[in-house]
Amino acid sequence: MILDDFIAYNTNGLYCRYADFYLDPQQPVENAVITHAHADHAVAGNQNVYATEATLAFMELRYGNKKAKVSYTVPYHTPFNIGEVQITFIPAGHMPGSAQVLMEYRGTRYLYTGDYKLQADATCEPIEWVQADVLITESTFADPNTQHPDPVEEIKKLNDIKINILLGAYSLGKSQRLISMINQHAPQKTVLVHHRIMPINAVYKKLGYDLGAHQVYNRKLMKEQREYVYIVPPFTFDSYIRATGVKRLFASGWKNLQANQQDTLFISDHVDWNDILEAVKQVNPQQIWTLHGDGRQLKEYFKNDIFVKIIG
Known part of the structure; x- marks a missing residue:
């Protein structure tokens, strides 16, 4: 059964109350699951941080010994538990160490993408797909008019x-x-x-x-x-x-x-509209939850097929 409140925003960020942890918290918290090392996803001062080796290496460079009180290095595809929730990191293709977070609780699978991209990139691990009941996707460029060039x-x-x-x-x-x-x-x-x-x-x-x-x-x-x-x-x-x-x-x-309309260089590390549709195809969710952008276009697009909830 999909729990509508499995994750929700509060003053510290995206919170899972069923196991008392945050996904990419915006303020220091007790338990932080960090998808990647960009500053808008990885803040200093958390008590316990769970992240990949590369993410922790970049956090160490940026924050030194303030990156966390305790750091847990978790390889991709290696399940671990916080409370009753089993968590597995899946490559997200955004930057080195970037991870999607697969959360399994009482038979239901929730996949939080973090920031992700589908384009080939020799400087990070390529994205991998897993199926889930709920796809929790960033929607930075979730607009049919936004399609990134090669x-x-x-x-x-x-x-x-x-x-x-x-x-x-x-x-x-x-x-x-x-x-x-x-x-x-x-x-x-x-x-x-x-x-x-x-x-x-x-x-x-x-x-x-x-x-x-x-x-x-x-x-x-x-x-x-x-x-x-x-x-x-x-x-x-x-x-x-x-x-x-x-x-x-x-x-x-x-x-x-862009510097001006004549001299453009459209190179993005985020998914565009078609990429999100591909993610939905690969993950095959029953529901889509959107955050980090505007999910209204996705809600309209899937209105007759998949329930879409805008959570942030």
């Missing part, structure tokens, strides 16, 4: 730009994916990386990911025109709004984050 074709746009490029990207996950893709699909480019991104790259290396050739940024280099691509975090990208002699691009699935 990321390889997007990155190949850089081949046609013969001046230096200032490329804005989130430091964890997106930057590393871009380094790898540029090396593979625009190999004549020389990749320069902001110094704050380099420690993250070092964690990737320890985890076994070879990103390809790149070097830390040197101001003297960017004064030359040698097809450099300088990858910078958002705050640096915004501070260079008046930069001259470079092409400014920002890699994102969001239209409002």
